[in-house]
Amino acid sequence: MRPTDHLRALAADDWQAATRHAFTDALAAGTLPPEKMAGYLQQDYLFVDGFVRLLASAIAHAPSLADSVPAAQFLAVITGPENTYFLRSLEALGVASEAGPAPEAAAFQGLMAEARGSGRYELMLAVLTVAEWSYLDWASPHADRAEALPFWLGEWITLHSGDGFAGVVAYLRAQLDAAWEGLAPDARGEVETMFTRAVRLERAFFDAAWAGFPVRP
Numbered sequence: 001m002r003p004t005d006h007l008r009a010l011a012a013d014d015w016q017a018a019t020r021h022a023f024t025d026a027l028a029a030g031t032l033p034p035e036k037m038a039g040y041l042q043q044d045y046l047f048v049d050g051f052v053r054l055l056a057s058a059i060a061h062a063p064s065l066a067d068s069v070p071a072a073q074f075l076a077v078i079t080g081p082e083n084t085y086f087l088r089s090l091e092a093l094g095v096a097s098e099a100g101p102a103p104e105a106a107a108f109q110g111l112m113a114e115a116r117g118s119g120r121y122e123l124m125l126a127v128l129t130v131a132e133w134s135y136l137d138w139a140s141p142h143a144d145r146a147e148a149l150p151f152w153l154g155e156w157i158t159l160h161s162g163d164g165f166a167g168v169v170a171y172l173r174a175q176l177d178a179a180w181e182g183l184a185p186d187a188r189g190e191v192e193t194m195f196t197r198a199v200r201l202e203r204a205f206f207d208a209a210w211a212g213f214p215v216r217p
């Protein structure tokens, strides 16, 4: 079994809950109330801030230039089309682009800062892999519906599905699989803990979004 399949299996219940969630089902069906999407995007924009720092740190810790190139290209997507998606969507929804962090966003920011501060490539990859692989998993079944939705719903699916994004996830998994092979049992245990914590936080983030984050006008 691939190490990343082993890691996902450790978090199977939270993974299933995060990737087959009422929030994303409603988003894809076009029935998600705009104020719930607005609250989610305000909080997720805070997530993106920490994510960019973590991804940049992983680039700095990649074992070779070749190992860093796909991540650097993905960083340009996040800071380019994804960043403008947030700004356009929040404007269209009529809410501020800045908000204070809800507990679920703060917890994720904390985990990403911890992974970044560890200076350990495999712990950075554990969080990055969960974040992108879980989104590929929920979004892919809805990819052919995206066109029919308002752009603030449809583009969120498009950004997290398709061959290009699947390639990002394949790259992250391959990096983590390769790093795992060189780890001692203790270090593997730390990766397992970081991975399962991240999956739990993905689930909690969608649970909170579905309940409704407070929205800053």
Ligand SMILES: Cc1ncc(CN)c(N)n1
Binding pocket: 044, 047, 108, 131, 132, 135, 202, 205
């Ligand atoms: C909380 C969370 N996790 C993952 C992703 C995928 N980029 C996201 N936007 N937000």
